[in-house]
Amino acid sequence: MSQHAMLPVVSAGSGAGAAAAPKSASAAPACGTGLDCGLDAVEAERVARVFKALGDPTRVRLLSMIAASPAGELCVCDLTEPVGLSQPTVSHHMKQLAEAGLVTREQRGRWAYFRAVDGAVGDAARALLG
Amino acid sequence: MSQHAMLPVVSAGSGAGAAAAPKSASAAPACGTGLDCGLDAVEAERVARVFKALGDPTRVRLLSMIAASPAGELCVCDLTEPVGLSQPTVSHHMKQLAEAGLVTREQRGRWAYFRAVDGAVGDAARALLG
DNA sequence: GCGACATATTGACATCCTTCGATGAATCGA
DNA sequence: TCGATTCATCGAAGGATGTCAATATGTCGC
Numbered sequence: 508m509s510q511h512a513m514l515p516v517v518s519a520g521s522g523a524g525a526a527a528a529p530k531s532a533s534a535a536p537a538c539g540t541g542l543d544c545g546l547d548a549v550e551a552e553r554v555a556r557v558f559k560a561l562g563d564p565t566r567v568r569l570l571s572m573i574a575a576s577p578a579g580e581l582c583v584c585d586l587t588e589p590v591g592l593s594q595p596t597v598s599h600h601m602k603q604l605a606e607a608g609l610v611t612r613e614q615r616g617r618w619a620y621f622r623a624v625d626g627a628v629g630d631a632a633r634a635l636l637g
Numbered sequence: 638m639s640q641h642a643m644l645p646v647v648s649a650g651s652g653a654g655a656a657a658a659p660k661s662a663s664a665a666p667a668c669g670t671g672l673d674c675g676l677d678a679v680e681a682e683r684v685a686r687v688f689k690a691l692g693d694p695t696r697v698r699l700l701s702m703i704a705a706s707p708a709g710e711l712c713v714c715d716l717t718e719p720v721g722l723s724q725p726t727v728s729h730h731m732k733q734l735a736e737a738g739l740v741t742r743e744q745r746g747r748w749a750y751f752r753a754v755d756g757a758v759g760d761a762a763r764a765l766l767g
Numbered sequence: 768g769c770g771a772c773a774t775a776t777t778g779a780c781a782t783c784c785t786t787c788g789a790t791g792a793a794t795c796g797a
Numbered sequence: 798t799c800g801a802t803t804c805a806t807c808g809a810a811g812g813a814t815g816t817c818a819a820t821a822t823g824t825c826g827c
Contacts, residue, residue, distance in 0.1 A: 544702050544705045544706060545698055545699075545701025545702035545703075545704065545705045546697060546698055546701040548694065548698070551694040551695075551697040551698045551701065552694045554694075554697050555691065555692055555693055555694040555696070555697045558689075558691035558692045559688075559689070559691075559692030559693070561685065561688035561689075561692075561765070562685055562688045562689030562690075562691070562692035563685055563689070563784090563785080564678065564681040564682045564684075564685040565681075565785085566685075567681040567688070567765060568675055568676055568678070568681045570765065570766075571675025571676040571765055571766070572675035574675065574766050574767065575674045575675045576674060582803085582804090583803075583804060583805095584802095584803070584804090589674075592786075592787095593786075593787060593788080594804070594805095595788080595804090595805075595806080595807095596785075596786055596787070597804095598804060598805055598806085599785080599805090599806095600785090601804095614794095616795070616803090617793080617795065617802060617803045617804080618794095618803065618804085619803080619804060623766070628762045628765065628766065632759065635691070635697060635700065635701055635758065636700075636701070636704050636753070636758065637704065637705065693815080695815085712773085712774090713773075713774060713775095714772095714774090722815095722817090723816075723818085724773085724774070724775095725774090725775075725776080725777095725816085725817070725819095726815070726816055726817070727774095728774060728775055728776085729775090729776090729815080729816085732775085744774090744823090744824095746773090746825075747774080747823080747824050747825065748773065748774085748824095749774060
């Protein structure tokens with residue numbers, strides 16, 4: 508029920524959509540399923556999971572440290588002290604990043620090494636904006 | 638807070654043990670000083686704020702719809718029905734996106750038009766990974 | 768001014784998230 | 798085998814978040 512009256516579109520070249528409503532998506536064929544023009548709910552959930560993992564300052568620092576490390580990988584013992592949080596908390600955050608597909612985990616002896624997944628952030632951004 | 642002073646901080650990164658110790662920090666001067674090699678706390682907070690705004694499936698769909706719309710802009714009345722949420726909720730989400738710098742808001746008559754800020758996601762991603 | 772419309776704000780509530788300490792599981796050196 | 802080390806999991810506390818109904822604010826047409 509989003510019916511507009513005439514709205515002054517700035518460019519007003521051909522006056523598309525000026526007369527009536529701004530092409531609401533109600534059963535709109537151009538948008539596909541008739542719901543939205545952008546991502547569907549399932550894809551949006553998938554993209555949001557990646558970004559939600561990056562929505563915490565601690566996880567941003569963790570991933571940034573791993574990506575900026577000379578070897579491209581760090582263990583939890585390297586990460587705990589810089590962020591100033593307890594080891595279980597860091598382990599929890601790393602699990603979030605791993606489940607989001609942003610890092611990979613490799614157990615090497617007693618240490619668990621994490622490595623940034625290249626292209627993961629870019630893929631999510633491209634899925635979001637095209 | 639931060640009462641983990643009793644933690645065995647025995648220079649975790651430098652690898653006290655010789656044999657299979659993590660060899661990460663040897664070539665990174667700024668990494669062994671007790672701080673981190675990646676983003677500092679302030680910058681991480683700034684980056685995380687952008688990604689947190691994208692950490693919700695509804696907001697992902699909203700921004701995706703706006704970016705994919707023919708005119709590059711949509712009003713709240715266009716967004717409410719596709720996402721299937723109430724108008725106050727959509728307005729709340731749009732405020733989140735605007736405060737994160739991901740969309741701009743322009744009041745035109747009775748309608749508030751939102752437009753995606755180009756490069757906002759890419760800038761955050763670059764700040765995160767270099 | 769008045770009614771109708773579009774949007775923002777408020778207050779409330781349920782749910783999720785971050786953090787910790789305590790504990791368990793697996794690995795290495797002696 | 799035993800003790801030390803590294804990491805993950807569990808359970809709980811406190812705060813943050815998403816959602817709605819009700820209401821307020823602002824705009825347009827008459």
